[in-house]
Amino acid sequence: MTETIIIILGICLLLYVLLGGADFGGGILELISRGKASGIVARAIAPVWEANHVWLILVVVILFVGFPTVYSTVLTALHIPVLLVLLGIIMRGSAFTFRHYDIEEERPKAIYSSIFRYSSLITTFFLGVTIGGIILGEISQDYSKGFFTIYMHPWLNLFSFSMGVFLVILFAFLANIYTIGETREEEHIKRFTRIGKYLLIALVGSGALVFATAEIEGHPLFYEFYHSIPSMICFILATIALPFLWIYLNQNRRTRVRIIAAFQTSMIVIGWFAIQFPVLVKINDGTDITMQSAAAPKQVQLQLLIALIVGVLIIFPYMGYLYKTFKFDNKTS
């Protein structure tokens, strides 16, 4: 039962990366392309914006109901980066909506746009930093140590920061791919294909950076990958996807690019899950919080599972309907 809940948790997280991530990336992409993308990005994400973000809520709820120590440990040790993520979420969410619904006027729109863009960047970066902190294992539960050791060191390090950079590029890349799919104008397609290639190169570079900084911080990420067969497979598949992405980008095969980009991202995320398993949060004294040690009592898990399954049965078809209405009907309208 615990495994099933963890799998659902993983799916929610993956969907948040794929759907919410593209939306965060939308802001970053606007920043990179100096606003050229804003119309397209806004049109693409507006109808699905709210729904994409509920995946995060689901992740949080599953954590505090099913694995309460994970929730309380992470939010205590990583209080600061999480706070920055939250401030970013408030600012970008409001600015995006204000831009969309405020009456047409240049100056306010420009202000909303820059808030939306910069806070998308900051939010994504600190989300990456937070994830880095969870992976790295510098979290301390010995509250007699100083402020720096407990509340700063776990995330204020090279590895977490390169995770931040990696996530920024990954999300921008995802958004870029969706954006190409949403436009029919030659000029835009050219521009975003070019940006897409740069981002792809940057993605590989920052991926390497993540591994390198892990070594520097004394976290044997490479070794762990090497020793877990599933994560090795994911790693290889994600790498194989790279040349295909490049080729299809060049040929402007939108659907294939979309599918492969989503596939590659999933491989990265699943590969990460595989090396973590069954550890949920690494602690610096080696007493890691695992799936089993953090799990809530059986009756609670059962109720949680029932709620999740009923929820999934309602949400997935309805979500599919939403996407069908706004994403695939474009040609007809």
Place this chain on the structure above:
Amino acid sequence: MDEFMAARLQMGVSLGFHIIFACIGMVMPWFMFVAEWKWLKTKNEVYLDLAKAWAKGVAIFFAVGAVSGTVLSFELGMLWPTFMEHAGPIFGMPFSWEGTAFFVEAIALGLWLYGWNRLNDKVHLYTGMVVGIAGVLSGIFVISANAWMNAPSGFDWVNGQAENIDPVAAMFNKAWFAQSHHMIIAAFSATGFAVAGIHAILYLKNKLEIHAKAIAISLAFASVAALLQPLSGDHAAKTVAELQPAKLAAFESHFETGKGASLIIGGIPDVENREVNYAIKIPGFLSFLAHGDFNAEVKGLEEFPEDEWPPVPITHYSFQLMVAIGMFLAALGIIFLLGSWKWKHWLEKRWWLTLLFIATPLGFIAIQAGWIVTEVGRQPWIIYGIMKTKDSLTPMPGIQYTFYTVSVVYLLLSFIVIWLMSRQIKMLQSKYQSND
């Protein structure tokens, strides 16, 4: 300010901010549903304009409600990790159902807002209904989680650990029903009067049909809600008397246990001398309200150790404020219902529109006051009788700074939203002016 105070204030500010947006996001879809339905029935374009004008505002409120709600779900753990570690598995069940309800609501809202040209009329109309129903359900779920903090159940507390957890019993705790009906009714009444008040002032300036229709729709809901509110509040008070006698005593400033306790209206509590000055006292009425019998015994604060008293004056003033507003809004509700039934000319009168305008913020003020009664009145407990609030505080220092940051952000956001709304309203006005 110490860490503990800062954390409590940050929680209060965040929740107080969220609740306004959540209420509007929960209630407005019902008004829009009626407007759209009327449009389909009468083919009067004014109703369509109204639904669309409201929709723009709702999109803004909904988005701010969603982000502030997201923040809350993290804040609970950032400020009260010990509480969440123990309580999460117990009161988490309504939260997991709430997740589903939110999801449905968000999807349906996306369809409704952007689907005017893509869905057929009937599907579009009922999508609005789905938004409303899912919103109310999520409201009920989250309130049931809060009610559990007031009336903890569904577990055994053994040596500081919860055992034999039964999430279903925790969800249907003894306070959930009273709190839920009272909150949902409050949301309808507060939002309804706020909408009616804004349209009333516009109507005073310019007698447009759209404002008359808006007032009629919003007051149809709000007046019924306002009439139900005192009944619902009475039930809430009886529940509190049974489950949390110290809270009841605090909001009534009732210090000594006694039979035939009198109801205290107004007044300034003097905690040191255990008395209330300058108050109107109605003998026997508190006993009646709390237990349905003029002679029943009502426990006073003296029954409890002084370090378990909630802050009396704040709780007392907030309660008085809420009840006073409740009575005023109920009176407006009666006028509206009488006016719609027989004395139609009342509803065109200047005094009536002015009264409505005065009532604009009152419902929301009462909501804030009500939550202060509930939350501050539960102190010093975070889980009533089980865990003290101060024992669940995060060990992280410097919460003052996060409190200042969060408050400034929310303050700014409030100003921007108010400014945006006034721009939308001006735009609506000028659109109709140019049509004349």
